[in-house]
Amino acid sequence: MLRLAVSRILSAVPVLLVASIVAFTLLRLAPGDPALMSAGLEAPPEVLAQIRADMRLDEPIWLQYLAWLGDLVRGDLGTSYTDKAAVTAVIAERLPATIQLAVVALLFIIVIGVPLGVLSALRANRLTDQLIRVGSLAGISVPNLVVALFLVLIFGWWFPGILPYQGFVPLSEDVVASLQRTWLPAIALAAPQIGLVARLTRSSMLEVLGHDYVAAARAMGVRERVIIWKDTLRNALLPVVTVLGVQTGFLLGGSVVVETVFGIPGLGRLLVESFNIRDYPVTIGVMMFVAAAFVAINIVVDLLYGVINPRIRFGYGAGKE
Amino acid sequence: MAAESIAETPQPGGTGRKHASVHHTGEPSLLRRLASRPGSLFSLIGVGFFLLLALVGPFLAPHDPAGLVGDSLAAPSGEHWMGTDSLGRDVFSRFLHGSQISIIIGFGAVACALALGTLLGMLAGMWAGSRVDSLIMRLLDVVLSFPLLVLVPVVTGILSERDLGIGPLEISNEVLVAIAIGVVLVPVFARIARASVLAEMREDYILAVKSFGGRTRDILLRNLLPNIAAPLVVQAAFALAMAVTVEAAVSFLGFGVRPPGASWGTLLNEASKQLTLGGWWLVVFPSIAIALFVLVFNLLGDQLRDELDPRAKTTKRRTRSDSEEQ
Numbered sequence: 001m002l003r004l005a006v007s008r009i010l011s012a013v014p015v016l017l018v019a020s021i022v023a024f025t026l027l028r029l030a031p032g033d034p035a036l037m038s039a040g041l042e043a044p045p046e047v048l049a050q051i052r053a054d055m056r057l058d059e060p061i062w063l064q065y066l067a068w069l070g071d072l073v074r075g076d077l078g079t080s081y082t083d084k085a086a087v088t089a090v091i092a093e094r095l096p097a098t099i100q101l102a103v104v105a106l107l108f109i110i111v112i113g114v115p116l117g118v119l120s121a122l123r124a125n126r127l128t129d130q131l132i133r134v135g136s137l138a139g140i141s142v143p144n145l146v147v148a149l150f151l152v153l154i155f156g157w158w159f160p161g162i163l164p165y166q167g168f169v170p171l172s173e174d175v176v177a178s179l180q181r182t183w184l185p186a187i188a189l190a191a192p193q194i195g196l197v198a199r200l201t202r203s204s205m206l207e208v209l210g211h212d213y214v215a216a217a218r219a220m221g222v223r224e225r226v227i228i229w230k231d232t233l234r235n236a237l238l239p240v241v242t243v244l245g246v247q248t249g250f251l252l253g254g255s256v257v258v259e260t261v262f263g264i265p266g267l268g269r270l271l272v273e274s275f276n277i278r279d280y281p282v283t284i285g286v287m288m289f290v291a292a293a294f295v296a297i298n299i300v301v302d303l304l305y306g307v308i309n310p311r312i313r314f315g316y317g318a319g320k321e
Numbered sequence: 322m323a324a325e326s327i328a329e330t331p332q333p334g335g336t337g338r339k340h341a342s343v344h345h346t347g348e349p350s351l352l353r354r355l356a357s358r359p360g361s362l363f364s365l366i367g368v369g370f371f372l373l374l375a376l377v378g379p380f381l382a383p384h385d386p387a388g389l390v391g392d393s394l395a396a397p398s399g400e401h402w403m404g405t406d407s408l409g410r411d412v413f414s415r416f417l418h419g420s421q422i423s424i425i426i427g428f429g430a431v432a433c434a435l436a437l438g439t440l441l442g443m444l445a446g447m448w449a450g451s452r453v454d455s456l457i458m459r460l461l462d463v464v465l466s467f468p469l470l471v472l473v474p475v476v477t478g479i480l481s482e483r484d485l486g487i488g489p490l491e492i493s494n495e496v497l498v499a500i501a502i503g504v505v506l507v508p509v510f511a512r513i514a515r516a517s518v519l520a521e522m523r524e525d526y527i528l529a530v531k532s533f534g535g536r537t538r539d540i541l542l543r544n545l546l547p548n549i550a551a552p553l554v555v556q557a558a559f560a561l562a563m564a565v566t567v568e569a570a571v572s573f574l575g576f577g578v579r580p581p582g583a584s585w586g587t588l589l590n591e592a593s594k595q596l597t598l599g600g601w602w603l604v605v606f607p608s609i610a611i612a613l614f615v616l617v618f619n620l621l622g623d624q625l626r627d628e629l630d631p632r633a634k635t636t637k638r639r640t641r642s643d644s645e646e647q
Contacts, residue, residue, distance in 0.1 A: 012466075015466055016466060018460075019466045023475075030478070141613075143569065143570070144570075145566075145569055149593055149596065149608065152593075152596050156597040157597055253469050261593060271471060286471075290468060
């Protein structure tokens with residue numbers, strides 16, 4: 001198990017390294033001059049040249065990359081072009097909003113998606129089941145962006161004053177205000193995933209209910225409630241748990257759109273803002289931070305799957321196919 | 322459409338090629354089987370609707386999509402079916418033009434991803450365990466190490482700033498967006514193609530062809546490709562839904578199709594600025610179009626999977642990997 005963990009982590013390092021080269025090269029290809037952006041259009045040439053030298057933009061790209069990589073090893077992601085703050089500090093400042101959003105969204109997914117899936121499986125092929133199945137398919141089909149815009153329309157125009165729909169308040173400042181501002185974006189972030197989880201829970205639950213041991217328990221006269229809550233649910237939820245882990249990674253991507261709509265100062269918003277003003281160190285910092293988090297989550301999920309399902313650990317498809 | 326080429330039933334007597342078995346000789350065609358079920362009939366009608374919208378939509382536009390033809394922010398009326406935007410442009414005309422762009426970008430992106438992904442995946446599967454294989458798979462891991470909506474905005478943002486000219490060839494902004502989205506979707510197809518090739522290589526008919534000294538190119542294109550097509554076609558339906566969602570998201574963020582042009586994403590971008598002024602008609606129509614498009618192609622994917630790829634229904638591990646790709 002430990003060996004598997006170590007080998008997965010070791011194999012992720014070169015992938016992330018290549019990813020950083022790709023991100024670095026891509027951003028340097030982008031049109032637009034960061035020196036011009038930071039000094040203004042009227043700046044005299046010698047000032048621009050000085051700024052370029054400060055930003056190391058006059059060096060060959062591979063030298064710039066190696067310098068960046070050297071700093072990274074020491075835990076330094078460089079400094080922002082615009083406000084000269086350390087990129088790590090900028091990311092740390094924006095991270096809480098994104099995490100808070102993702103955690104609340106994940107709670108929505110679990111609290112709504114899983115019970116709907118269980119209910120659907122228990123009422124298989126009856127009206128309730130059919131309604132839930134149609135509902136989840138419809139839910140999956142509405143992207144975050146659309147949900148977010150409609151929520152702003154509903155709470156910003158049609159029924160203003162019920163819930164705030166813009167901005168963010170840190171949890172440490174004011175718990176109530178902070179949570180109030182989290183509901184809507186979290187729903188927008190969670191909406192498409194809820195249907196996905198409900199569907200998966202349903203099919204997983206149906207499969208477990210079809211196993212012999214459930215039939216045996218029924219034959220022995222174990223009460224239906226005990227069978228469902230004690231025997232079936234735990235086994236049925238195993239694949240759901242791993243998918244939830246994977247979805248946590250996808251919430252990172254969805255947050256780019258949702259944070260933009262709701263004006264939340266999180267990582268996703270930071271990516272867009274920094275790219276718009278050509279603040280390369282911040283953009284690369286965010287991209288690589290998110291990529292590292294994404295890869296780490298996937299590794300944890302894979303390992304977790306191995307813990308839950310021992311067949312994976314012993315030879316059968318260890319790692320990837 | 323790709324689905325229809327699969328749907329052709331071979332003539333009785335067949336061509337004698339091995340892959341004829343996939344076509345269920347003698348059964349009604351795939352299209353007919355799909356049309357016989359209400360769920361898939363709905364999705365087929367939807368597919369037809371969107372194809373028609375993309376083909377003839379712009380010709381039906383009553384106004385110039387960029388022309389200032391009315392009051393600003395007028396609600397839908399007989400004159401302007403979907404109202405006007407903040408500049409006084411006719412939203413219905415913009416919607417018709419934008420639908421064409423969004424749908425074409427979606428199909429273009431999936432076509433790129435399908436072609437490139439299948440090729441890479443088949444090469445990797447053919448020489449599984451070799452250096453080529455590990456190189457290809459590692460490269461795909463690099464793409465997969467970013468969440469979709471982190472990589473695509475940056476890539477399209479960089480590519481779509483200006484029209485790219487390669488020699489006399491002018492590549493427009495929309496094409497670049499489609500290619501960028503396509504590249505990011507490549508791993509989805511490559512993984513499926515590789516896994517399918519690995520499975521097929523163990524089959525007797527491949528061994529037979531190999532023992533006859535069949536050329537690698539022929540094995541890949543004539544023997545393997547037709548037999549691994551089913552899961553790829555299924556995935557293409559899901560990928561179409563994803564590509565259109567991604568286009569909407571990046572154009573909304575301002576990194577995709579550029580503002581004077583219209584797409585579902587740019588329409589939503591304009592709409593978002595007028596939301597709290599009550600411009601509901603700006604957001605409602607493109608939203609419905611996107612949601613309906615995604616629904617139709619998700620449904621089509623589900624139905625195609627049931628018809629073409631019966632194994633996928635029964636094995637647990639498939640369900641897991643599918644939801645990962647979502």
